[in-house]
Amino acid sequence: MAKDKSPVTPAIRMLRQHSVPFTPRLYPYEEKGGTSVSARELGVEEHAVVKTLVMEDEAKRPLVVLMHGDREVSTKELARVIGVKSVSPCDAAMAQKHSGYLVGGTSPFGTRKAMPVYVEETILALETIFINGGKRGFLVEIDPGDLARLLDPTPVKVGI
Numbered sequence: 001m002a003k004d005k006s007p008v009t010p011a012i013r014m015l016r017q018h019s020v021p022f023t024p025r026l027y028p029y030e031e032k033g034g035t036s037v038s039a040r041e042l043g044v045e046e047h048a049v050v051k052t053l054v055m056e057d058e059a060k061r062p063l064v065v066l067m068h069g070d071r072e073v074s075t076k077e078l079a080r081v082i083g084v085k086s087v088s089p090c091d092a093a094m095a096q097k098h099s100g101y102l103v104g105g106t107s108p109f110g111t112r113k114a115m116p117v118y119v120e121e122t123i124l125a126l127e128t129i130f131i132n133g134g135k136r137g138f139l140v141e142i143d144p145g146d147l148a149r150l151l152d153p154t155p156v157k158v159g160i
Contacts, residue, residue, distance in 0.1 A: 009134030010100060010110030015142075018150055022140040025130060029104065029137030035069025038139055042130065046070040049139070050123055050131040052106045054095035054115075057084040062098040064108050066119040066131070066147075071159040078118065078158040105136040108151055121155035124148055 006012050006024040015022050027041035039046035049069035056062050057079070067073050079087040089095075092103045100112030108117055108131070123129060124144045131147065133140040147153070 006133065006140075007135045007138055009107065009138075010112075011107035011132070011134035011140070012110075014110040014150070015140065020142060020146045020150060022133075022142045022146075024133065025139045025141055027137055027139070031104070038130070039069060042139065044130055048126055048129055050129050052099075052108045052132055054090045054099050054106060055087050056090050056094070057082075058086045059084075062090065062094075062113065062115045063087070064099075064111070064115050064117045065156075065158070066108060066117065066123060066153065067159055068120060068123060071120065074158050074160045077160075078156065081156050081158060082116075082118065082154075101132075101134055102136060105132060105134060105138070107132040107134040108147075108153075110134060117151045117153035118156045118158075119147070119151075119153040120159045121157055122159070124155060 030037045035046050035049040039049045046069040050066050053065045075087045098113045099106050129144050130139040
């Protein structure tokens with residue numbers, strides 16, 4: 001398990017606490033660059049880069065959606081699947097309040113507030129994934145099975 005080079009974030013503390021093997025992957029962060037920049041800088045497929053999106057339902061209850069970097073979330077389909085009227089992305093300030101992370105550095109691990117986690121089901125079938133480690137310009141390479149074990153996410157089909 002990697003211990004050097006990693007920024008120490010709540011996400012990294014959680015991974016270490018649960019003995020999850022990971023490889024830290026640092027890259028030069030670009031404002032509003034998104035997963036295309038991280039994939040390019042790390043030389044990996046954007047499909048294997050998983051974005052962590054903090055959203056909320058119509059009652060302002062927060063939730064986390066994990067989606068392939070090269071796909072978008074159908075909020076209409078997500079709302080239908082989880083049985084709520086509507087789902088929309090949180091604004092940056094609210095996302096930070098719920099997660100404890102700056103937008104662009106949001107990790108599903110070690111969030112400030114416990115939130116339900118939904119994952120695009122095809123992410124779990126990948127060999128390896130690259131997901132935010134809790135800081136801008138910092139992804140961790142992990143096995144999606146470890147993500148499933150640690151977060152117990154609900155698999156969904158909401159990618160477009």
